[in-house]
Amino acid sequence: MANIAAKRIKREFKEVMKSEEVAGGAIKLELVNDSWTELKGQIAGPPDTPYEGGTFLLEIKVPETYPFNPPKIRFMTKIWHPNVSSVTGAICLDILKDQWAAALTLRTVLLSIQALLSAAEPNDPQDAVVAKQYRESPQLFNLTAKHWTNVYAGGPSSIFDFNQKVQLLIDMGIDEHQARVALSTYDWELERATEQLFS
Amino acid sequence: MGFDIKRFQGDVDEELICPICSGVLEDPLQAPACEHAFCRACITEWISRQPTCPVDRQAVTSSQLRPVPRILRNLLSRLCTSCDNAPHGCNAVLKLDSLASHLVECEYNPKRLMPCEAGCGLVIPKDELAEHNCVRELRALIATQQGKLTDYQQELTEQRLIINEHKRELALLKEFMRAMRVSNPTMRALADQMEREEVVRWANSLSRARVTRWGGMISTPDDVLQMMIKRSLSESGCPPHIIDDLMENCHERRWPPGLSSLETRQNNRRLYEKYVCKRVPGKQAVLVLQCDNTHVDEHMMVEPGLVMIFAHGIE
Ligand SMILES: [Zn+2]
Ligand SMILES: [Zn+2]
Ligand SMILES: [Zn+2]
Ligand SMILES: [Zn+2]
Numbered sequence: 001m002a003n004i005a006a007k008r009i010k011r012e013f014k015e016v017m018k019s020e021e022v023a024g025g026a027i028k029l030e031l032v033n034d035s036w037t038e039l040k041g042q043i044a045g046p047p048d049t050p051y052e053g054g055t056f057l058l059e060i061k062v063p064e065t066y067p068f069n070p071p072k073i074r075f076m077t078k079i080w081h082p083n084v085s086s087v088t089g090a091i092c093l094d095i096l097k098d099q100w101a102a103a104l105t106l107r108t109v110l111l112s113i114q115a116l117l118s119a120a121e122p123n124d125p126q127d128a129v130v131a132k133q134y135r136e137s138p139q140l141f142n143l144t145a146k147h148w149t150n151v152y153a154g155g156p157s158s159i160f161d162f163n164q165k166v167q168l169l170i171d172m173g174i175d176e177h178q179a180r181v182a183l184s185t186y187d188w189e190l191e192r193a194t195e196q197l198f199s
Numbered sequence: 200m201g202f203d204i205k206r207f208q209g210d211v212d213e214e215l216i217c218p219i220c221s222g223v224l225e226d227p228l229q230a231p232a233c234e235h236a237f238c239r240a241c242i243t244e245w246i247s248r249q250p251t252c253p254v255d256r257q258a259v260t261s262s263q264l265r266p267v268p269r270i271l272r273n274l275l276s277r278l279c280t281s282c283d284n285a286p287h288g289c290n291a292v293l294k295l296d297s298l299a300s301h302l303v304e305c306e307y308n309p310k311r312l313m314p315c316e317a318g319c320g321l322v323i324p325k326d327e328l329a330e331h332n333c334v335r336e337l338r339a340l341i342a343t344q345q346g347k348l349t350d351y352q353q354e355l356t357e358q359r360l361i362i363n364e365h366k367r368e369l370a371l372l373k374e375f376m377r378a379m380r381v382s383n384p385t386m387r388a389l390a391d392q393m394e395r396e397e398v399v400r401w402a403n404s405l406s407r408a409r410v411t412r413w414g415g416m417i418s419t420p421d422d423v424l425q426m427m428i429k430r431s432l433s434e435s436g437c438p439p440h441i442i443d444d445l446m447e448n449c450h451e452r453r454w455p456p457g458l459s460s461l462e463t464r465q466n467n468r469r470l471y472e473k474y475v476c477k478r479v480p481g482k483q484a485v486l487v488l489q490c491d492n493t494h495v496d497e498h499m500m501v502e503p504g505l506v507m508i509f510a511h512g513i514e
Contacts, residue, residue: 004200004220004241011204011221067219068248102245102253103218103235 005066009036012106019107027110029060037062041073041110045153046118050145051079054153058113059089060106070100071109078177080141080148080184082122082131091116092126129185137187144184151180165190169197201225201238208279208292215275217241218254223295224275228264233257236267284308397438398503399490404436405477408485412512413471415483418451418464420508425449428508431482441503445486449506457499470499476507484508 013036016022016029028042041058045051057076063069073096075089083092095104095112125131133141147162149155165188169179174197186192201222204211217224219241226239230252237245237253245253246261266272276296282289282305283298289307302308309326319333321340379386417424429446437445447453451460457467475492476485488504 007203008221067253068244099256100249101251101256102241 005062005064006036008067009039009062009106013039015105016107016110021107021111026114027107029106029110039106040076041106043110043114043117045149045155046114049118050142051081051117051149051153051155053157054149054155056117056153058110067102067104070096070104071106072096073109073113078148078152080130080145081117082120082125082127082134083116084130085126086130086181086184087127090126092121092124094124133184133187140187144188148180148184162188165193169194200240202280202295206280206285211278212274214271215278219245223278223280224267224271227267227271227275229267230257230259231263231265236271282307394438394440395490398441398488401436401438402477402486402488402490405480405486408476408478409514410471410474410476410485410507410509410512411514412509413468415509415512416464417508417510418454418461420449424508428479428482428484428506431479431484432486432506435480444503445506448501448504449484449508453501454505455498455501457496458505467499470496473499478513479506482508483511483513485513 013029013031016027019027021027022029026044030040030042032038032040039060039062041060043056043058045054045056055077056079059074059076061072063072073091075084075091078086078089080086084090091113093112093116095101095109120134122131122134130141133144143159143162146155146157147159150158162183165183166176166179168190169183170176172194174182178197179193182193182197183190186196200220201217201224204216204221204223207223211223214236215224216222217227217238218235219237222238224236224238227236228239228242229236230242233252233255235252235254242253242264243261246259246264250258250260252259276294278295279292280295280298282291282293283302284305284307287307287309289305291301291305293301305311310324312322313325313328315321315323315328315331315333317331317333319337321331321333321336323331323336376390380390381387420428425446428449429442432442432445451458456463457470458464473492473495474487476487477491479486485507486504487500487507489500489502490504492500492504
């Protein structure tokens with residue numbers, strides 16, 4: 001890997017480790033390999049959001065051309081959010097694309113992603129289905145996001161009604177995650193979800 | 200890209216760190232409005248991808264980048280760093296502004312050029328000295344020289360062919376010209392006129408010369424000297440149809456009555472100052488051309504002019 005990229009990442013890794021956010025448990029960072037090209041990030045769901053109490057893992061890949069190009073980051077933990085693909089975990093965040101600036105660091109990027117969880121950008125969605133729900137049924141969106149946080153990110157709020165519906169579909173032989181995606185997509189209407197799953 | 204921060208003694212101020220490479224600023228430039236500073240190489244690379252400041256994303260083009268203020272440069276130059284060759288054993292600690300001059304002469308530099316002591320006479324980077332084999336290197340050298348020699352020989356053969364071709368064409372042309380001149384009086388007049396004009400053009404292209412010591416004149420120059428003067432004339436653009444006549448006129452046996460013997464030369468000495476002399480480039484000699492000297496007495500001049508060679512005294 002290019003000298004400049006490795007040097008930067010080493011320095012930024014130290015910066016994150018020394019930061020108060022790490023001390024406070026808001027973010028974490030660890031190395032995946034010795035060549036500094038891949039790291040694993042972790043952010044805590046921000047308070048007063050449906051993600052509160054959840055822990056979200058991020059895959060961070062550092063390109064050869066870093067910091068002239070941004071790091072490639074995606075959610076490894078499944079999450080229900082308008083700017084994150086519920087399928088791939090890909091993130092729609094300007095600073096990871098055309099608004100990248102070479103002076104940004106892993107710390108500032110992790111904090112920006114955390115901030116994105118507090119303030120979604122439904123007009124610039126990564127996941128159209130989620131964004132539609134966010135706009136049209138905010139309450140349902142909140143519950144769905146909470147449910148996903150509970151199931152995938154260790155969040156505290158178990159939602160009995162949703163769990164039950166998922167279990168119903170599992171009993172019909174549907175894969176659990178598939179069932180949850182279908183129900184989330186059709187605003188937890190069992191009939192429409194079933195129809196889509198068996199069509 | 201910047202200097203590795205680990206090379207510096209003590210803490211380095213955050214201001215002196217390049218936000219792009221996170222090294223200590225090397226040859227820094229700053230953005231005009233926000234004054235953020237970066238290594239020249241780093242910011243050039245960044246702007247080639249995106250014309251913005253890497254810190255605050257304000258629009259910046261490479262032509263707007265400015266040198267950093269003197270105070271920042273002074274702070275940088277005072278930082279103490281280890282030598283680039285520290286891994287090779289150099290223990291020097293240097294001010295950043297004297298690093299470059301140290302690197303040139305640092306004896307731990309593995310790439311420092313060293314003469315081979317074994318006698319081949321080649322100069323080689325120090326770290327290649329251990330592997331160096333005089334015979335192998337010289338053989339390689341011979342091989343490349345041989346290759347070049349073959350190329351030159353080939354080129355020479357081709358050039359010779361071309362020259363021969365030109366010579367044939369030239370001879371044909373000359374023959375044609377001669378025939379034209381003989382058969383057609385108008386042509387003859389025209390050709391004469393052209394030749395005269397050519398001489399005048401050449402005369403005008405030469406710079407004036409001043410003879411300070413007429414006594415230094417060599418009235419009987421030998422063949423070697425004559426050849427040297429002739430070559431210089433030819434290089435200065437002397438028209439070929441007069442060059443041989445001119446060269447004949449560098450010896451007293453062809454000089455006009457006023458110059459033909461030591462005695463007449465003594466008598467006419469004061470007339471010399473009337474000559475308009477032209478410089479023979481690079482030589483202690485002057486041209487006294489007929490076309491420049493129509494004002495001079497007939498017994499002091501011959502066609503197409505005189506070449507006077509001196510031992511010294513030409514300006
Ligand atoms: Zn700036
Ligand atoms: Zn730099
Ligand atoms: Zn040194
Ligand atoms: Zn040798």
